[in-house]
Amino acid sequence: MPNKIVRGLKKKVLLGAILFTITYMEICWSMGNFSERISLGFLDCSFVENVYLTSLLTAVFLAIVFLVFSFIKKIYLKSVIELIIFIPIWVLLNYVILADCKSSCSIGIFQEELFYTILLSIVPVLVISIAIVISAIISQG
Helix, strand or coil: CHHHHHHHHHHHHHHHHHHHHHHHHHHHHHHHHHCCCCCCCCCCCCHHHHHHHHHHHHHHHHHHHHHHHHHCCCHHHHHHHHHHHHHHHHHHHHHHHHHHHCCCCCCCCHHHHHHHHHHHHHHHHHHHHHHHHHHHHHHHC
16 A cells, blocks of 8 residues: 555656656747846746746646546547647746746737747747657557
């Protein structure tokens, strides 16, 4: 019994660490251009600290959400559902960082900022999403 609990906790911690790492990489890759700008939301917080905290909170939230989907045994279906959750969250996090850093220098229209966020996010999100799908295929086979 204790071995099952320890194994289950290890899986959950590993899932959280993977989610944190993937989210951290995606945000840094997408929004790295703004790393030198001052954040209006956190004046005493650097870009790296902001991304770290954002990724940590997102990893905890997504780990809980993905545990709800752990009952799905079809790995392809589970991967698609996870990506459907991942992609909007990543774009939203990127938008928040863009609005916090870029908008501090200029006032932009919401549609322009959203378009710019999607433009900056599309390659990192697609590459990481493809990597997730490929890893799901490899783990299934």
